[in-house]
Amino acid sequence: MNIGKQIKGGLLTRNPVAVRLVGLCAAVAVTTTLLNGLGMGLCVTAVLILSNGILSALWFYLPQRLRTISAIMVTAALGGAADLLIQAFFPALAGELGLFLPLVPVTVILLGGAGTYAYENTVASSMLEGLCQGLGYTLVLTLAGFLRELLGKGSFGFGFLEGGQGIRLFPEQYAALGLNGPVGGFLALGCVAALVQYFNGRPKRTKKKEKEGAKG
Template sequence: MKKESGFLAQFKDGIITNNPVFVQLLGTCPSLATTTNATNALGMGLSVVLVLMCSNFFISLLRKYIPSQIRIASYIVIISGFVSALELLIKAYLPSLSNSLGLFIPLIVVNCIILARAEAFASKNKVLPSVIDGLSMGLGFTFALVILGSIREIIGAGTVFGIQVFGSWYEPAVLFIMPPGAFITLGIVIALVQKLQARRKKYVEEQEYEKRRLEREAGIWK
């Protein structure tokens, strides 16, 4: 029972509280470049989930055998092995995704999220939690990418996952699927997240204050 809640907490941490893109600000390159539409964003996100799970699994498995001086180089070799395999698979089975993501599939190797999770989590934890960590961080990344991709696609093309949302009256703001739109959308979404965080923090503080006040009053009445 306790174990399950641990995993749940890990998922919540990866997807919401410590979202790799919106909160930790990792992996900005792919989250700007591959979010021109929701489909690409989903493809990129799921590729990262796969690589992250596999690399976390292997790094956690080998954590006792990798000498700490050359650990970063070893991580990079493990990660790039999986990325190369994924690149070939996508090229073979999803050629259209391979065309639209292009250079950014091999560039998953230098995605900071993967190296950061390897260093911060997989190298210190057992295999199962590491795989779960990879899954939850990867899903957090996917979630962020799909949100960005959907916003940009709705405003920039009037569609989500290629499905028309607005009627023919809608004139899309093409700027949003071009590079400037990427920066601006991410900026506004992060601002929103910061706003929510600030509100949450204030709420928690108020609750604490209220609790302490009640305790104090109860103490007086005793």
């Protein structure tokens, strides 16, 4: 498998949130700030890499009918571990993510297609695929979180910069409070998805233009 193509696929052409539109529920809910989006994204990435690797190593020993359920079990175990680790080492982030931390395994199963890629490829390739898909997820969530935090709270880096208050870019009275709710999540994700689609569609568009230019 072509490594460059895999990376481009995860970030752009097969981006889990912006193109394949999976795991939207958690994405809409947790992207209220830059840090939340980034934290959720990295957590999902770590679990996705490990679960893809383990499932890929196990595929020979698993009969076909047990594959989906074993994917769920492996992911749930790893997700539970991630949940506990975050609660132990980053209690503030755990408080912010709240209910959506237990949703990490669900997101991972959706992103990894319940291990379909892992069962058909080598361990290294599966882990790389997990990394790429996870980074694509993180990229979209971070951008959406940045956008919502900027416009909805008027700050940058809430939770880790300037003693947790974030750098205030404009007074809170000018912030569009509606973006902190689910509406803002859908709007921000829609904008980021449009951006990703723009990068996906760009080469085609220039070719088309050249053709039209040749005709004219």
